[in-house]
Amino acid sequence: MKILVVGAGATGGYFGALLARAGRDVTFLVRPGRAEVLRARGLRITGKGTEDWAPLEPQLVLAEEISAPYDLILLAVKATTLEESVAALRPAVGPSTVIVPFLNGLAHIDRLTAEFGADAVLGGTVKVVTKLSPEGDIVRMAAMSQLTFGEQKGGISERVAAIREILDVPGLDAVASPDVYEAMWSKWAFIVTMGALTCLGRGTVGEVNAVPGGPELGPALLAEAAAVAAAAGHPVPEADLAGSTAVVTAAGSPLVPSLYRDVVEGRRTEAEHLFGDLTSRARQLGVATPLLDLATVQLRVHERRVAAGG
Numbered sequence: 001m002k003i004l005v006v007g008a009g010a011t012g013g014y015f016g017a018l019l020a021r022a023g024r025d026v027t028f029l030v031r032p033g034r035a036e037v038l039r040a041r042g043l044r045i046t047g048k049g050t051e052d053w054a055p056l057e058p059q060l061v062l063a064e065e066i067s068a069p070y071d072l073i074l075l076a077v078k079a080t081t082l083e084e085s086v087a088a089l090r091p092a093v094g095p096s097t098v099i100v101p102f103l104n105g106l107a108h109i110d111r112l113t114a115e116f117g118a119d120a121v122l123g124g125t126v127k128v129v130t131k132l133s134p135e136g137d138i139v140r141m142a143a144m145s146q147l148t149f150g151e152q153k154g155g156i157s158e159r160v161a162a163i164r165e166i167l168d169v170p171g172l173d174a175v176a177s178p179d180v181y182e183a184m185w186s187k188w189a190f191i192v193t194m195g196a197l198t199c200l201g202r203g204t205v206g207e208v209n210a211v212p213g214g215p216e217l218g219p220a221l222l223a224e225a226a227a228v229a230a231a232a233g234h235p236v237p238e239a240d241l242a243g244s245t246a247v248v249t250a251a252g253s254p255l256v257p258s259l260y261r262d263v264v265e266g267r268r269t270e271a272e273h274l275f276g277d278l279t280s281r282a283r284q285l286g287v288a289t290p291l292l293d294l295a296t297v298q299l300r301v302h303e304r305r306v307a308a309g310g
């Protein structure tokens with residue numbers, strides 16, 4: 001099975017490396033700047049549990065070099081470059097290509113479906129904590145390493161079972177889900193909670209929870225997000241709510257989401273994709289989300305400043 005990983009950043013580089021290390025036929029679709037770094041340094045994964053990993057010489061392709069479709073496309077870009085990525089991967093999508101997106105949120109599923117058809121697009125979500133170092137290496141900061149995917153219409157199809165076999169490599173917990181929308185909504189509720197908690201609190205989860213009123217904020221945010229998910233017909237399972245609550249209330253936790261890192265480092269964020277979309281769905285569904293609305297405004301101010309070059 002020919003696999004194309006679109007984006008060799010924090011998530012694509014990490015999961016792509018796991019697959020390449022296991023001998024899978026993996027090519028990374030990259031832009032010229034990233035190609036240069038990867039050719040010079042190799043694909044290096046550092047951090048938790050990767051101490052003995054040698055740098056890989058990844059197979060790379062630029063958009064204009066794609067000459068034939070791939071069987072499986074793992075889409076690992078941020079929502080901020082979704083449109084450009086859709087255009088770039090068009091020649092890589094054939095009649096039986098399957099796309100598994102890693103993005104948090106949901107709007108990309110509709111966009112990809114509109115472009116490539118419902119049959120080509122699975123739902124997907126990843127649990128991993130990775131970031132890019134200033135040199136362009138991938139730093140793994142926590143032990144989790146899970147990719148959940150499944151048919152948009154639900155159930156476990158033959159092709160989903162076959163993809164799970166291919167993704168079943170050391171270090172990768174590949175989960176074929178019969179209800180991938182539940183998994184995506186659950187992750188979305190978690191990530192907006194994490195994003196709002198750390199961006200409004202201007203600190204790590206542990207820093208927010210160390211001040212009076214801090215420990216109440218995470219559960220209050222999660223309750224808003226979970227209410228939207230439930231109103232949309234995809235209630236977050238109790239076990240996930242308990243797990244997310246434990247993460248967002250953890251004392252001393254150094255965890256921050258990639259959204260927070262983007263804000264602090266002055267980059268564009270996935271604000272509209274994650275917060276704008278969720279709060280707009282909340283309005284349509286008649287769910288009040290005052291805390292998430294506040295975070296949305298704060299992030300929009302950041303976006304406006306970044307767009308203005310400040």
Ligand SMILES: NC(=O)C1=CN([C@@H]2O[C@H](COP(=O)(O)OP(=O)(O)OC[C@H]3O[C@@H](n4cnc5c(N)ncnc54)[C@H](OP(=O)(O)O)[C@@H]3O)[C@@H](O)[C@H]2O)C=CC1
Nearest residue numbers: 007009010011029030031034077081085103104128129130
């Ligand atoms: N990091 C994490 O721990 C987690 C992230 N996520 C989610 O996963 C998604 C991806 O995030 P993440 O991997 O962190 O993002 P990164 O910014 O680290 O990586 C994205 C990569 O995509 C590349 N890219 C962008 N557009 C294109 C294009 N048109 N063609 C080829 N390559 C392209 C960028 O390359 P270039 O160098 O050219 O800009 C960059 O290397 C996001 O939605 C995020 O919310 C989910 C769970 C955990």
Ligand SMILES: CC(C)(CO)C(=O)C(=O)O
Nearest residue numbers: 127128129256257258259
């Ligand atoms: C919080 C985290 C790392 C959990 O997977 C995440 O999803 C992100 O940073 O986007």
